[in-house]
Every structure is written in structure tokens, then in C-alpha cells.
Amino acid sequence: MNEVKKYIPQETARRLSLYLRSLRRLGQEKVAVASSADITRFLNISSVQLRKDLSYFGEFGRRGVGYDVDILKGEIEKILGTDVVWKIALVGIGRLGSALLGYKGFREFNLQIAVAFDNDPAKIGKTREGIKIEHIARIREIIAQKAIKIAMLSVSAASAQRVSDELVKCGIKSILNFSPVNLVLPADIYVSNVDMASELESLVYKLKRGFS
Amino acid sequence: MNEVKKYIPQETARRLSLYLRSLRRLGQEKVAVASSADITRFLNISSVQLRKDLSYFGEFGRRGVGYDVDILKGEIEKILGTDVVWKIALVGIGRLGSALLGYKGFREFNLQIAVAFDNDPAKIGKTREGIKIEHIARIREIIAQKAIKIAMLSVSAASAQRVSDELVKCGIKSILNFSPVNLVLPADIYVSNVDMASELESLVYKLKRGFS
DNA sequence: ACGTGTGAACCGATTCACAGCA
């Protein structure tokens, strides 16, 4: 019953993390029990969708009643794997990389930038937001030593492929890529892209198309 | 034949913008004619998908030959609407907002940050990357005057809903939201979310699940 | 009656298989 079932939609994981935010908010408001409708009220997600998503992992609610906010929060954290701290490497400390270094939202989800790399001698050795910037030449040594599996990549488009190849050699298994190129990497490496220009372009298209 | 057909998948717009990048790259390499396979070689997209995507808008290739790189580039720009410059408002000039101000990738797609807003008196009147930072109190006046329809929102989670309500009143129709809250807005406003913490959390989940 | 949990129906999007043209 509490076993993990076979095929789980890609989008389910993303939604689970939104449910988590909602539950945290309810918890702060001292709500002890909430229905699926309560939890999805401020997300653009239906209550059926929440119940379906949870059903892939088990039964967490009480029929006729709802969900215990604290318990469900814990269960979703366990499912997502963020019940323990995950260390992340940040590569490329330009403007965007610096913004990521300072982003407070990661901590809330037990995500911790454990090390930052750049190739600009002027930046090496400096500490920003409590994280020391290391030279990229030391990447293999440090990532292995800290057993880091996830990296955020905020380097230039020109060097993104080269750096990501290196990351894979270091044992990195997942990359959140902010550079505007598609990384070609082995099939067992999971890459997620954050592409602001493309995102904006889609908005332009929708705007043109939906209201003209 | 060149008419726009009825139902076009959501994802098609996003992919069109990736094809555009690929075509630009091919153009720089002086390639005049390219097959669908050439264009998708470095994107994780099949050549059939490209042809299907284009088929929603018309016939742009020559059978047995391929596509004229320059012409297709122009056609896709017309479809996306980025054949003309779009002005964008940036609201919230913290670390992330500053990074967005300096991001060069927008210009390539004819996207131009035309004005920036903040509420910190220390920042008002300063010019960064050639863009003057205005006080948020002047938002309605300036956005109306410049006829801006698209905004990027990089304010704190606490103020995101309030500021986006204001943006809608100013006549903004699309918002690219970087703050970690779901904005509740009228149905005719298109919102796209960039949520790094949630994105990373999905990576953790995939990592845990795929390789454990 | 209320709200969860879930098989079945449905829907949108991708992939297949092949017709059409150079």
C-alpha cells in the first residue's frame, strides 16, 4: 500500500514540491488538518490532481476528513528526498551565479550550495554568502571529496558544454542548466533547463496569439 | 496553406524558439540549406517533431532538399512575434533582478528591458546596464506611456501577489514570475513561472528514484 | 454527508508510417 507504484508522471514531482510549499504555509497558520481543496486553493491545480498524485505513493489522508498537515508534509519530503540535506555545486559566479549564491529559497527545501567554482582569478578565494569560491581546476577533487551529485551551471553559452562534460567526469548526476544551450550528455545524467529568453519568447507568442 | 491552423500544442512555441537558436548557429556557420535532422541535431528533439511543429503554420521546406536556413529563421521569428522588438518591464532590482538586467541573451531575441522598477530609495535614479531604475510609485504612468505588455517579476515572495495585481492594473498582459509563489490573476493574464527551488527539488527526486 | 482514493474514459501531444515531390 505504501509501496511505490510503477509509472509516475513527470509533472507529479514538480507538483509535490508546490504542495509542500502550500502545506508549510498552512502549518504556519496553525492549520492541523486540511482537505485536498484547502491545499490546492492557491495553486492552479485541482484537488483531484493532488489526490491522484499522492495515490502513486500511498494513502495519506482520512476519508471524510482530510490530511494531517504535519504528517503529509513529512511524507512528501520523504518522497522527494528533501528530508535530508542535499549538497549542490554552483559553477560560474557571474551575475546570475552570484544571485543564485544569495538565493535564500534553497535552504527551505534542504538544498545547500556547498561549493562554488569560477575561473576568474580575481574571484578565487573570496567568500560570498559564506561560500568560498574555488578555482575550477580543483573541481574534480572537491566534488569527489564532498560527494556532490547535483550541480547548477551558470557559465557562458560558449563554455557550458565543456564544463558539463567535466562535471559528468566528476560524478555529477544531475545538472540544472541556466545557459542557453542544450547540453549533450550521457543518458543517465538528468538535465533540467532554465531558459529565460525562450520563456519570454513563449510569452510574446501567447500574447500575440491570444489577444490580437 | 500558410494559414494558422486551429490547435497548436503548448510546447510547440517553446520548441520554435529552440529551432531559432539552432538556425542562428547554422547561419553563423554559413550553412544555407539544412534538413530537419540538421536543425535538431544538438537539441533533444526529433526531426519529425520539428516538421510536425512547422506543419501547424505552413510548408517551409523543399521535399528531398531541406529548409533554407535564412528564410526559415525569418518565418519562425514572424510566428513567434519576435521579428519586431518587444519592450519589457523588470520589477524588483535585487540580486536576481540585477542579473536579469545584465543578461545579454534577451537582445538576441528582440527582447528589450525598457524600464526597471524598485522601491529602495538608494537604487532609484541609478542607471544599470543603460537602464534607469524608477520608483515603483511611477509604474502605472511609465508602463502606460511606453505601452509595455510584458513584465518580469523578481520581487520577494511576500510582495509578489500585491505587485502583480498592480501590474495587471497597469495593462500588463504577460508576467514571467521568478518569485516562489503562485500568482492568482485574471484568466486573460498569462503567467509563466521560473521556480529554481522547485526545479532543483525535482532533480533530487529523479536522482533518488532513478539511481538508488 | 463529507472528502479520499482510483479504475475508466477522455484528451492532448508525440510518434509512426507512408504519400508526395524534387
Place this chain on the structure above:
DNA sequence: TGCTGTGAATCGGTTCACACGT
């Protein structure tokens, strides 16, 4: 033969409709 263009088949995911427990 090579590559485009597209209806049809298929696939994955969401929504429906309702059984079930409190």
C-alpha cells in the same frame, strides 16, 4: 533516393464518476 508533410495510431497524463471509509 532523399527529405518534407501529415493523417492515423499510440502514448502519457488529466479528468470523470463513483466506491469507500468516517
